[in-house]
Amino acid sequence: MNFWNKIDTLDRRWVYLLVAISVILPFILPVKLPVYITPETQQLYDAVESLPDSSIVMLTFDYYPSTIAETEPMSRVALHHLFRKNIRIVTVTTVPLGGPSMAEQVTREMAEQYGKVYGVDFVNLGYKANYVAVLKGMGSSIEAIYPTDNLSTPLSELPLMNEVKNYDDIDFIYVVADNGIVDYWISIVNALYGTPVGCGVTAVMAPKFYAFVSAGQMTGLLGGMKGAAEYELLLGQPARATTGMDAQSLMHLLIIGLVLMGNIGYFAGRRQKGKKA
Amino acid sequence: MRTTVPVVIAFLSGLVLAVSIFFRPDKTIIGQLEPELLVWVTIIGGFTLFLGAVSITRVNFNAVQRRKKGWGYSLLTLISVFVMALPSLLPSTWSPLFGDAEGSIYDWLFQYLDKPMMATMFGMLAFYIASAAYRAFRARSAEATILLLTATLVMLWRVPMGEAFLRSIHTALPEWINTYVMNGVNMAVQRGIIIGAALGAASMSLRIILGIERTYMGKG
Amino acid sequence: MSGMEIFVLWLEAFITLAIFSFLYKDNPVYHMVESVFAGLSAGYYIGLYWKSIILQQLWEPMTRADNPKWWLFIPGIFGLMMFTRLWPKYSWISRIALAFVMGSTAGVFLITQLHGLVLPQMQKTMLPLVNSKGLEASFLAVIVVIGVISTLIYFYFSKEHKGFLGVTAKVGIWFIMISFGAHFGYTVMGRVSLLIGRVQFLIEDWIGSF
Structure with missing residues (x-):
């Protein structure tokens, strides 16, 4: 068996080992290269920054626990930015598995840091089924869709919700999502009610939404962990997304290297076969 | 009866919600009917998903009852369903361990077991994509070569180390990738796909409302 | 760090490593964790739907003293119809509820897909x-x-x-x-x-x- 055959039949576990080394090594020996800000992230940051004090923002937790490495840093930077500017927050989720629990945990933890009061500065509405109906229904009446908040307190008992009846009372919608719900925040909420929508989405979804940003239907876009890292930098609060960038860099170089090696092996093998024939 | 009634219901509900956009919400019957119907949809939608969770439980119960291969794992699944669900169904006024608030059994099991389990399962995909990159992504044709070259450029552009490398070639290279690849060619293609898919979804909606499309009803 | 916090950290670490062990070789520990995961997720759904649909969207609005929405028993019955799917002989009844959901969703889609996606995207191309x-x-x-x-x-x-x-x-x-x-x-x-x-x-x- 020659070298190229060996490369072609390499046990996948050697590749796994290389992945493990590449992702662990940067945490032991960090490089901390600068993170550059993309225009889409800057646009979202500027949109939030331009909101006046005491505005009301709807923040969504439209993601499953599977993608928290990408999405939770986005929720945290959003909450940092909004609480720091004394903006009031209404959270919702259209994700049944974990959405309400993650929204409760993250918002309450961040609110404690900023001394915010539940019901006055922020409210967690929780989950309701069939997101098309939820998104459309909140255009007429949020209370009709959500008679209570996530922990079953009637909305009439929450001072903040006395000011929020439907999208007319929301100044900005900050969507953090890992699934197709983003399309409906744009096609139903932004298009019908005119409320500006900015998004933080997983990297897998991000390329699609350049079409919405470009058409002015979406106000800014965070794409994956890198997007969250850029926002952390803009806020001056580097956290998990920023510390993950070294590992992200090395892993990308590894994958590019693996594609190259695989192709060299493939073409060398083909040439040898051609010579034998 | 078994087909006609559902078709009529789909037609009426679809028609009301489609035309409601043209009626004032507070002054007309259709405008007032729309939010009420949407609330109904969320309630029925909830029952539908509830049914899904009950079905999973039933499948595992049958596997245990009939001692099917791997029934031990099904038993573990069943126990987990009840340990998670039962305390959440009891009112939190009885004990802080019940209900779903912070500190309840339900919340604890989600935060410290379910969430890390799901996050780790998906974390494994990085290993698989690396293996696939090595074994499957071959520049076999001109189209495949373009795909791989663009992927490489974007992978470099999206990370600090790669971006520093691109800037060492030309300081404006990362901005060009953002402008011409992401906001140029990629955006145009995605726009084409969005327009095509939305036209498809709208025509499918019309077929459902008119009763031409009935496959969602299943057989029988 | 409290004893509970240490326990939770070790538990999460065990779960993480147990799942990653599959990368080396298929093993029973991985399958045990996988089964627990499936069960906990189904249990989570049951708890969530009980609270967010049955209690919050049906029971509370129907039984409150001020302006009770008694008519919500209609979607409640429609919802229960969905459970006839568990018995093949009667599963056709669920079509009525399903048709309502499909029809309503199609009604919203028909307008919003054209108005919210096709038109603005075409407008910004021309x-x-x-x-x-x-x-x-x-x-x-x-x-x-x-x-x-x-x-x-x-x-x-x-x-x-x-x-x-x-x-x-x-x-x-x-x-x-x-x-x-x-x-x-x-x-x-x-x-x-x-x-x-x-x-x-x-x-x-x-x-x-x-």
């Missing part, structure tokens, strides 16, 4: 190719028009891709490959990030607590 923003903007506008049209034609299968249609579809596939390449790059990024999240937990939280 821009002056020569404009006051300079040569770069004009060049981009041309790329966008060619890209949108050729992509739509590539996915148009009602006519054979021959002649002008064939050439345009060919241009379309080149555009699509560039976009899919970008998608692939982003997908790699996303998958890698998910792994980084778990490694951050293992190194910074778990090992960091030693």
Whole structure:
């Protein structure tokens, strides 16, 4: 068996080992290269920054626990930015598995840091089924869709919700999502009610939404962990997304290297076969 | 009866919600009917998903009852369903361990077991994509070569180390990738796909409302 | 750090490593964790729907003293109809509820897909190719028009891709490959990030607590 055959039949576990080394090594020996800000992230940051004090923002937790490495840093930077500017927050989720629990945990933890009061500065509405109906229904009446908040307190008992009846009372919608719900925040909420929508989405979804940003239907876009890292930098609060960038860099170089090696092996093998024939 | 009634219901509900956009919400019957119907949809939608969770439980119960291969794992699944669900169904006024608030059994099991389990399962995909990159992504044709070259450029552009490398070639290279690849060619293609898919979804909606499309009803 | 916090950290670390053990070899510990995961998720759904639908959306509005919405028993019955799916003989009854959900969703979709996606996206494509923003903007506008049209034609299968249609579809596939390449790059990024999240937990939280 020659070298190229060996490369072609390499046990996948050697590749796994290389992945493990590449992702662990940067945490032991960090490089901390600068993170550059993309225009889409800057646009979202500027949109939030331009909101006046005491505005009301709807923040969504439209993601499953599977993608928290990408999405939770986005929720945290959003909450940092909004609480720091004394903006009031209404959270919702259209994700049944974990959405309400993650929204409760993250918002309450961040609110404690900023001394915010539940019901006055922020409210967690929780989950309701069939997101098309939820998104459309909140255009007429949020209370009709959500008679209570996530922990079953009637909305009439929450001072903040006395000011929020439907999208007319929301100044900005900050969507953090890992699934197709983003399309409906744009096609139903932004298009019908005119409320500006900015998004933080997983990297897998991000390329699609350049079409919405470009058409002015979406106000800014965070794409994956890198997007969250850029926002952390803009806020001056580097956290998990920023510390993950070294590992992200090395892993990308590894994958590019693996594609190259695989192709060299493939073409060398083909040439040898051609010579034998 | 078994087909006609559902078709009529789909037609009426679809028609009301489609035309409601043209009626004032507070002054007309259709405008007032729309939010009420949407609330109904969320309630029925909830029952539908509830049914899904009950079905999973039933499948595992049958596997245990009939001692099917791997029934031990099904038993573990069943126990987990009840340990998670039962305390959440009891009112939190009885004990802080019940209900779903912070500190309840339900919340604890989600935060410290379910969430890390799901996050780790998906974390494994990085290993698989690396293996696939090595074994499957071959520049076999001109189209495949373009795909791989663009992927490489974007992978470099999206990370600090790669971006520093691109800037060492030309300081404006990362901005060009953002402008011409992401906001140029990629955006145009995605726009084409969005327009095509939305036209498809709208025509499918019309077929459902008119009763031409009935496959969602299943057989029988 | 309290005893409970240490216990939770070790439990999460065990789960993480147990799942990663599958990468080396299929094993019973992995399957046990997988079964628990499936059960906990189904249990989570049951708890969530009980609270958010039955209690919050049905029971509370129907039974409150002020302005009770008694008529919500109708969607409640429709919802219960869905459970007839568990008995094949009566499963046709569930069609009534399903038809209501499908019809309503289709009603919303019919308008919003056209009004919210097709029209604004087309509007932003039909821009002056020569404009006051300079040569770069004009060049981009041309790329966008060619890209949108050729992509739509590539996915148009009602006519054979021959002649002008064939050439345009060919241009379309080149555009699509560039976009899919970008998608692939982003997908790699996303998958890698998910792994980084778990490694951050293992190194910074778990090992960091030693």
